[in-house]
Amino acid sequence: MNVFLREGGDMIPTDVVVAWRNRSDLAPVPRTLEFTVKLIDGVEAKVKEGASVWGGRENLQYLIVKTDRSQPLGQVQGANQQQSMKVTALLHSCASIASARPMAVVQENTTFGAAYRACGAYAQIDNDFVVPRFSCFKGKIPSYPLVQVLQEEGAALVMRGGRIGAMRLADMAKQLPVDNIGQIDSSAMIASEYLQLQDVPMFYSTNAEASLVQGPSNQVRTVEFRPRTDVRRLRNASSVLVRSKTVDSTICQQILAGDVLQVAGENLIVITALHAFENLEGAQESRSRLWLGRLVNAV
Known part of the structure; x- marks a missing residue:
């Protein structure tokens, strides 16, 4: 601490x-x-x-x-x-x-790293990828449009060894587990297809011929419009990490967001890892809490 x-x-x-x-x-x-x-x-x-x-x-x-x-x-x-x-x-x-922009950032045919730095960050992005267009208007907080870009790419940012890199969610889910929680699942658990169908929408857009294009639509989901977005990015936008379990453990600072843990035989991705210390009347208490989820591909 x-x-x-x-x-x-x-x-x-x-x-x-x-x-x-x-x-x-x-x-x-x-x-x-x-x-x-x-x-x-x-x-x-x-x-x-x-x-x-x-x-x-x-x-x-x-x-x-x-x-x-x-x-x-x-x-x-x-x-x-x-x-x-x-x-x-x-x-x-x-x-x-995380602060409102003093001036707008509008870019075309750029990279995620370039948009990230144009919004005020100075970190380099490993495994960078191309972004057809990016905009963050004056007075808006850049983290929101940056998250949208990552969502349309089916990716997230992970930090390892002091460096930030983009990783596709599909590749993240394929990683080998860094630890095994145990054969008995005693974690707090959330399961609700009802909420998933409401919170993970089907996206649609229009192409150059003004025809409708859409992502996966075999299930009845909420619907959202994304302007000038191709089918690949529409499909990626509906593939998300859904938080399903919460695990409390002894302190394990080596476990970070983006790692994979095995819980009762199931591989789950660490969405958030919180590591805490507290001084209590001269005694020190340490613990970790891990929010875990699985990759859900909308169909």
């Missing part, structure tokens, strides 16, 4: 850090860091909004985007009442895509 104020040094003392959570996601911002600190020894001035911190198993740089100072705890240390503050930080290399 280390938090550094500069890369490789100036660590906030562990007895000052009350709680720590590092989240790995299949999202345009693939890492977030949340921690709670006691407001002693001038800590508040060092972790203010806009400052950078380093942390996590990969020791990545994060940008603080929110601080939330709590009410006094009712305890006195020296001459001051004890207070704590919650801090939320986003992966620094792509934090800008």
